[in-house]
Amino acid sequence: MLGIERxxxxxxxxxxxxxxxNPATDSIASWSQSGKSFIVWNPVEFARKKFRMxxxxxxxxxxxxxxxxxxxxxxxxxxxxxFITKEDAMEYNNILRKEKEELLAALRKQELQIKxxxxxxxxxxxxxx
Numbered sequence: 787m788l789g790i791e792r793x794x795x796x797x798x799x800x801x802x803x804x805x806x807x808n809p810a811t812d813s814i815a816s817w818s819q820s821g822k823s824f825i826v827w828n829p830v831e832f833a834r835k836k837f838r839m840x841x842x843x844x845x846x847x848x849x850x851x852x853x854x855x856x857x858x859x860x861x862x863x864x865x866x867x868x869f870i871t872k873e874d875a876m877e878y879n880n881i882l883r884k885e886k887e888e889l890l891a892a893l894r895k896q897e898l899q900i901k902x903x904x905x906x907x908x909x910x911x912x913x914x915x
Contacts, residue, residue: 799852799860805835807854821854823847833878 805811806824814828814835826832826845851859 796860799863800857803852803857803860811835817854818846822850824852830877830881834881 806815806817809816812827814831815824815826817824823846826847829845849863851862853859
C-alpha cells in the first residue's frame, strides 16, 4: 500500500487509493476491470470511511491520474475535484448524528457505572479473609 502524503488532497487520494487497492474492502469499493476507474459498491459504508465523494448518477469514478498500479500519477491531480450532493451530505450527517448518539449513550452508561463504583467504595466495607 502507498503511504507517502504531502498535502490534504494527496493524503485523501492516498487513503482512497489504499482502500480501492485493498482486496479486504472490495465490498465497499474496488477497481474496475480496466483499472482506470473504481466502483463504489456500498456508498453508505464508503461515506462512513470518510470519503464524501458520492453523488453522481453512477457509482463509477475515473481520473486519468488515478490508475491501478500507478499511484505516482496522483500527484498530477490538480485539486480535490470530487463532489457531494445535498442528499448524500444529509445521509452522511445522519450517520454521524447516530454515531454521536451511540457514543453519548455509552458515555452516560460509563458515568453511571463510575457513580455506582464510588458509592460501593464509600459504603461497602472490605472484609478481610
